[in-house]
Amino acid sequence: xxxxxDGRLSVDDWRHLGDDEPIPANGAITVSFARWQTDEAVxxxxxxxLGLRLPNTIAPQEIAEDVSRFSLIILNFPKFxxxxxxxxxxxxRTRFGYKGxxxxxxxxxxxxxMFMRRCGFNSFxxxxxxxxxxxxxxxxxxxxxxQLAPDHRPWVMRQRLSKHR
Amino acid sequence: xxxYDEFDHRFVDERVAQYRDQVxxxxxxxxxxxxxxxxxxxxxxxxxxxxxxxxxxxxYGMLSSKQLRKLAHITRHYDRGYGHFTTRQxxxxxWIKLEDTPDxxxxxxxxxxxxxxxxxxxxxxxxxxxxxxxxxxxxEDPRPYAEIVRQWATLHPEFSFLPRKFKIAISASAEDRxxxxxxxxxxxxxxxxxxxxGFEVLVGGGLGRTPLLAQTIKPFVARRDLFSYLEAxxxxxxxxxxRDNLYKSRIKILVQSxxxxxxxxxxxxxxxxxxxxxxxxxxxxxxxIASAFEAPRFDATPxxxxxxxxxxxxxxxxxxxxxxxxxxxxxxxxxxxxxxxxPVGQTPGDCSAEQMELVAGLADELSFGExxxxxxxxxVLPHVRRDQLFALWQKLDAAGLGSSNIGLVSDIICxxxxxxxxxxxxxxxxxxxxxxxxxxxxxxxxxxFNIKISGCINACGHHHLGHIGLLGVxxxxxxxxxxxxxxxxxxNAAIGQIxxxxxxxxxxxxxxxxxxAVYEKLRQGEERFPDxxxxxxxxxxxxxxxAAR
Amino acid sequence: MQIVTGNRLRDGAVIYFAGAGDxxxxxxxxxxxxxxxxxxxxxxxxxxxxxxxxxxxxxxxxRREGDHVRPVTLRERIRASGPTTGPMTGHxxxxxxxxxxxxxxxxx
Numbered sequence: 029x030x031x032x033x034d035g036r037l038s039v040d041d042w043r044h045l046g047d048d049e050p051i052p053a054n055g056a057i058t059v060s061f062a063r064w065q066t067d068e069a070v071x072x073x074x075x076x077x078l079g080l081r082l083p084n085t086i087a088p089q090e091i092a093e094d095v096s097r098f099s100l101i102i103l104n105f106p107k108f109x110x111x112x113x114x115x116x117x118x119x120x121r122t123r124f125g126y127k128g129x130x131x132x133x134x135x136x137x138x139x140x141x142m143f144m145r146r147c148g149f150n151s152f153x154x155x156x157x158x159x160x161x162x163x164x165x166x167x168x169x170x171x172x173x174x175q176l177a178p179d180h181r182p183w184v185m186r187q188r189l190s191k192h193r
Numbered sequence: 194x195x196x197y198d199e200f201d202h203r204f205v206d207e208r209v210a211q212y213r214d215q216v217x218x219x220x221x222x223x224x225x226x227x228x229x230x231x232x233x234x235x236x237x238x239x240x241x242x243x244x245x246x247x248x249x250x251x252x253y254g255m256l257s258s259k260q261l262r263k264l265a266h267i268t269r270h271y272d273r274g275y276g277h278f279t280t281r282q283x284x285x286x287x288w289i290k291l292e293d294t295p296d297x298x299x300x301x302x303x304x305x306x307x308x309x310x311x312x313x314x315x316x317x318x319x320x321x322x323x324x325x326x327x328x329x330x331x332x333e334d335p336r337p338y339a340e341i342v343r344q345w346a347t348l349h350p351e352f353s354f355l356p357r358k359f360k361i362a363i364s365a366s367a368e369d370r371x372x373x374x375x376x377x378x379x380x381x382x383x384x385x386x387x388x389x390x391g392f393e394v395l396v397g398g399g400l401g402r403t404p405l406l407a408q409t410i411k412p413f414v415a416r417r418d419l420f421s422y423l424e425a426x427x428x429x430x431x432x433x434x435x436r437d438n439l440y441k442s443r444i445k446i447l448v449q450s451x452x453x454x455x456x457x458x459x460x461x462x463x464x465x466x467x468x469x470x471x472x473x474x475x476x477x478x479x480x481x482i483a484s485a486f487e488a489p490r491f492d493a494t495p496x497x498x499x500x501x502x503x504x505x506x507x508x509x510x511x512x513x514x515x516x517x518x519x520x521x522x523x524x525x526x527x528x529x530x531x532x533x534x535x536p537v538g539q540t541p542g543d544c545s546a547e548q549m550e551l552v553a554g555l556a557d558e559l560s561f562g563e564x565x566x567x568x569x570x571x572x573v574l575p576h577v578r579r580d581q582l583f584a585l586w587q588k589l590d591a592a593g594l595g596s597s598n599i600g601l602v603s604d605i606i607c608x609x610x611x612x613x614x615x616x617x618x619x620x621x622x623x624x625x626x627x628x629x630x631x632x633x634x635x636x637x638x639x640x641x642f643n644i645k646i647s648g649c650i651n652a653c654g655h656h657h658l659g660h661i662g663l664l665g666v667x668x669x670x671x672x673x674x675x676x677x678x679x680x681x682x683x684x685n686a687a688i689g690q691i692x693x694x695x696x697x698x699x700x701x702x703x704x705x706x707x708x709x710a711v712y713e714k715l716r717q718g719e720e721r722f723p724d725x726x727x728x729x730x731x732x733x734x735x736x737x738x739x740a741a742r
Numbered sequence: 743m744q745i746v747t748g749n750r751l752r753d754g755a756v757i758y759f760a761g762a763g764d765x766x767x768x769x770x771x772x773x774x775x776x777x778x779x780x781x782x783x784x785x786x787x788x789x790x791x792x793x794x795x796x797x798x799x800x801x802x803x804x805r806r807e808g809d810h811v812r813p814v815t816l817r818e819r820i821r822a823s824g825p826t827t828g829p830m831t832g833h834x835x836x837x838x839x840x841x842x843x844x845x846x847x848x849x850x
Contacts, residue, residue, distance in 0.1 A: 087432070109231060109314065111354025115431045118351050123466060139215065139232055146350035161223055169211045172204040174344045176472055177351070184200045184344065185478055192477075220752065222792035240797060242821050243834075244754035275829055288830075290753035540828040611817060612825035622827045670815065 030131070031141070033150040035164030040153070042079055042100060058100060061086055072097075081133075084112040088119045095126040103149070105134035114147045121148035121178035141166040148178035194255055194563060195340050195485045197305045204347075205302040208309060212236050213295035220292070235315070235353075237283075237308030238294055241615050245289040248311040249301065253321045253339035253363075254282035254566040254573075258553040261564055263304040265549035271297050275545045278534060280606060280655055281360070282320050282566045283311055287613050315353045316346035319361045322370040323531075323567035326486060327575040329523045332382050333390060335365035337483040338419075341474070342380075345420055352427045356434030357442040359427070360399075372568060374398050374406045374686040375658060377444045378426060383413055391415045396426060396456065397448030400652035404688045405445045410457035416479065418464075420472040425464035429456070488524070489561040489576060496526040496579045504583050513637075514586050514597040528579050530560075532572040532589060533596035533604065537629045540622050541607040542570030551592050559585055569606055571599065602642040602709075603629040606655050610648025610665060611672075617648035619665025619672040624701055631702050632709070639709055641721055645680070658682040660722035661708060662689045663701065672698045678708070678734055679726035687723060690731060693739050707737040744780040745772040745804050745811065746787040747821070748796035756821045756834070757796060759787040765795055767834065769811050769822045774804065 030038045045057045051070055058079030059071065071078060079100030080091065095101075101120060103113040113132065120126040132144045133153040138161060141152060145167055154163060173183045197205075212232075219229045237248040249264065256264075264284060268276045271293050272286040279285055289297070301307055310316055319342045321335045322328065342361060346352075352359075364371040365382035373379035379395035391413045398407030414422045433451075435441045448456045505512045520529040532552060535541050544552075556564045556574055559581050565573035577585060589595040598604045605628065608614065610621030625646050632639070645659030649666075656662030662677035673695040680689030696704050711733050716725045726734070746759035757765040758772035766772070775783035780801050787799050803814040813819050820826060824833040 108228075109354055110436055111314075111352070111431060114351045114354065115428050119428075122468065122471075137228060139228075140354075143348075143350040143353055161218070170204070170207045170348075172200050172207065174204075174347050175349050175351075185474075187200065188198070188481065189475070189478060220793060225792070226797055240749055240754055242817070243756060243824065244749070273830060273833075292752045543828065545829075611820060612827055617817075620826065622825075626827065672816070 029154055029156075029158070031152045031154045031158050031163060033145060033167070035167055037154075037159065038151075042077075044081065056099070058102060061090075064091075064094075068094075079129075082116065084110065084116060088116050088124055092124050095120065095124050095128075098126070098128050100129045100131060101126065102131045102133050105132060105136060105140075108135040108137050108140055114143060117144070117147040117149055118178055138163040138166050142169060146173070146175075146177040146179045146181070194257060195252075195336075195482070201305070202302075205305070205307050205309075208236075208307065208348075209295065209298045209302050212298055216291065216295050231313060233291075233294075234312035235310055236294070236298065237311035238289070238291070239312060239615075241287065241613055242611075243613065244287065245291050245294070246613070247286045247289045247294065247297065247308055248279070249284045249286070249306065249308050250311050250318055251282050251284055251306075251566050252343050253319060253325070253336055254323050254568070255336065256564040256566065257304075258556045258562040258564065260304045260306055261549050261553040261556070263300060263306070265546040265553070267297055267300060268549070269546040275543055276549070277540070277609060278542045278544060278566050278570050278572070280568050280570060280608070280653055281318050282323070282568055283318055284566070285609070287609070309347060312358075313353075314355045314357050315359060316349065317358055317360045319343050319346065319363065320371055320376075320568060321363045322366060323565040323573045324370060324520065324529050324575065325365070325565075326488065327522050327524075327527075327529050328366055328370075329521050330367040331523070332365050332367075332384060334483070334486055335363045335371075335382055336486045337479060338365075338380070338382070338392075339363050340485075341419075341479070341482055342423075345423070351424075352431060355427070355431055356436050357439075357444075359430075359444065369683045369686075372655075372658065372682040372686070375400055375655070375682065376407060378423070379407045385413055385415075389415065392419065394422065394426070396460075397445040397453065399443050399445040400655060400657045401443075402440050402650050403443075403446065403449070404652070404657040405449060406686050406688065407445075408448065408453040410453060410460060417473050417475065418469055419474050421467050421469040422460075422464055424472065425460045425467060428463055429459045433459075489563075491524040491527060491576070492578060494526070498579075501579055501582070508583070510590075510597070511583055511586050514590075514595060515582060517597045517601060518599045519582065522576065524576070526579055528577050528582060530574040530577045530582070530585065531567065531599045532574065532594050533598050534571050534594075535598055535604050535629065536593055536596045537598075537603055537633045538626055541605050541625050544572070548592060548594060551588070552594070555585060555588060569604065571604070598633070598636060600641045600643070601636040602639050602644060603633040603636055604643075605629060606643070606645040606659070608646070608648050608654035610646075610654075614648060616651055617665070618650070618667045619648050619674070619698075621646045621648035621654060621663075621665055624663060624665070624674065624698065627702055628705060632705070639713065640719075642709070643682075643722075644705070655682070656680075657688045658686065659689060660726075661705060666695060668695065674698060674701050676704060676708075676738070678731065679723050681723040685723065687727075692731070693735055696738075704738055708734055711737045743777065743804055743806070744775050744783065744801045745769070746784055746799050747772075747802055747818070748787075748799035751793055751795055751797050754797075759783070759796075759799065761786070763790060769813070770809060772804075772811055774806070774811065775801075 043057045056077035077099040081102045131151040132149045218224045239246040273288045277285045321339045326334045361378045362371045362373045362376040363380045375398045381393040394411045395407035430444045560574040605625045607625040611617035643660045645655045646663040647654035647656040658680040664675040675695040676692040677689030681687045760766045761773040
């Protein structure tokens with residue numbers, strides 16, 4: 029199940045292709061980073077939506093040239109305390125101009141949703157707890173931010189400076 | 194001092210509401226302890242030996258009298274009537290109930306305070322010189338930069354789940370009074386040839402299991418580039434810092450394993466690829482923040498120095514206090530006063546609610562309502578007219594706050610140790626008390642001397658940087674103490690060397706006596722212990738300690 | 743010989759498992775597991791619907807001295823009887839463990 033950025037719940041209608049599975053001609057599929065490296069040429073021939081599952085150990089730089097190929101990039105939080113995907117997300121959105129869906133997977137918990145959203149994630153893989161505990165509320169907990177981030181919410185330094193215009 | 198605007202107020206209120214709900218969910222069983230622990234740590238709440246411990250942030254050590262009074266109220270109402278000032282300029286309360294913490298944070302928010310990120314794997318309190326804005330040797334006041342960094346570092350969405358904690362210190366004086374080199378990242382304020390302000394950036398300092406001093410990775414970062422450069426450093430750390438081993442996860446380990454030069458290259462490459470202008474720190478913003486730190490309107494009436502001289506001559510105890518507890522101020526006729534929280538026989542760094550209220554009142558009366566917390570665990574009144582010093586001293590002395598021992602051997606830095614802390618391997622406070630009791634009578638003869646004591650390898654007592662350091666460890670159920678020699682904080686920072694086998698707790702005082710005796714015999718002129726140690730080497734000290742065994 | 747201890751969730755007080763879902767600040771009332779039964783005791787202490795009243799329950803080694811239960815390690819004696827120094831010397835959260843619980847040597 030997915031939580032999406034405006035707080036709605038939605039169904040994941042992507043097929044997440046295993047590395048041993050043949051590449052189907054049609055349908056929205058995601059592939060692993062390893063698969064992307066070996067089968068890029070084949071995947072290039074498809075016209076249906078393509079997504080990438082990027083481990084948190086790979087620098088976004090590695091796919092700098094390719095971001096426009098993907099409609100979905102899935103980043104991973106193996107443990108919620110492992111914050112490498114925040115940097116990956118921010119770089120994908122800013123330095124590499126990625127415009128598609130950016131999804132957080134792994135140990136995704138309510139109290140990190142705000143940070144993830146700010147870094148540019150716009151969908152989140154969640155379970156039943158998200159409904160029971162109304163995780164969507166987490167997105168509204170703050171409206172004051174001290175940093176510039178990919179979500180482009182106003183940040184305090186800019187807000188203060190613009191008050192003087 | 195910095196005053197919250199509408200943004201800051203709303204932010205801390207939102208934070209309190211968020212935390213209140215997190216506590217509710219924990220107490221309702223919706224959050225496990227594993228899920229809750231990082232959340233409470235990000236609001237400074239630890240679970241210690243006897244109770245929860247709350248570490249309240251005192252940003253760069255600055256307090257208003259109103260804030261100090263609120264801290265007194267909180268210790269009285271929610272704790273046991275006293276608090277402990279720490280080696281990172283914060284305040285710890287050791288008898289806290291989880292169920293009270295949302296209300297405590299709300300009370301703190303009402304006076305523009307919080308406990309945000311005083312624990313957890315993100316940015317901790319950014320510290321600076323307790324004499325900032327008053328010291329005569331400043332290039333510029335570092336506090337605006339400390340405040341700017343504090344805000345930038347607060348709930349930074351990219352860097353809130355780092356491999357480990359991240360401590361930043363800033364110094365802007367000829368003398369480093371902020372122990373910059375022992376921090377994960379240090380900033381020395383510098384001026385380039387054009388007279389423009391920027392920072393020398395040092396990375397990779399830290400104490401604990403692997404004590405290391407920070408190394409310069411960039412001699413000058415223009416002020417405008419401060420955020421973008423910091424982000425480049427943090428991004429390299431976030432990516433490459435070790436997450437597999439808790440004891441190897443600080444940035445100092447990464448810098449050590451790559452080498453400072455290679456680490457600097459990685460940061461430079463990351464920085465060059467960054468859109469620096471998007472996060473540039475403009476001059477007008479620095480000016481806006483700096484305007485909050487303008488100096489108070491000092492009274493320019495000349496001080497009657499002759500009268501002060503006569504008072505000093507007539508009052509030897511006051512003379513002694515003036516000598517050790519006051520420092521030169523940039524404004525004529527003023528002095529910087531350090532209030533010792535190290536009375537002999539008491540817990541170093543502890544302060545009762547009554548004492549806090551007294552100091553708040555004295556600050557209002559004599560120091561423009563300003564107080565500072567020094568990392569040496571003492572309090573500072575930064576702006577006191579010299580003709581008020583005697584009256585101040587009399588009031589402090591009457592309240593047990595008149596110890597004239599700043600920088601002397603009884604001014605011991607000491608962590609809470611195993612009397613309070615669940616990480617500790619030995620007690621530290623009783624050792625400090627016995628040493629102070631034993632040595633205080635001779636402390637003027639001994640001169641400046643820094644003993645630092647930690648109750649475990651995490652080194653919150655900074656023992657690595659003590660002239661003599663003591664590390665309490667457990668040996669088969671017995672408390673023993675490892676001695677390190679020749680450490681130093683500040684400009685000549687040095688990590689102390691292990692002297693030899695650990696000594697039993699009842700041997701500590703005798704051991705320190707022997708070491709001080711060697712120092713007194715061998716020192717030349719006004720040499721401090723680390724200088725004597727560097728000059729004569731370890732041998733005479735080791736011999737004194739271990740030869741008779 | 744072992745007992746289970748932890749901190750109480752809502753206020754952090756030091757508590758000991760007394761069996762049947764009960765936790766007490768009085769160490770003398772702790773349920774003692776003889777050798778071989780300690781793991782079962784720890785498991786029993788963690789039974790219950792979340793939230794458990796205790797945080798971080800662990801087994802600790804103890805001795806019997808008359809009617810009293812005394813921890814073996816100094817750390818646990820300090821947890822039972824309070825800090826050995828300072829304004830809270832000998833204090834325990836609910837004054838449940840008088841000095842008889844074992845820290846009689848405050849000098850070192």
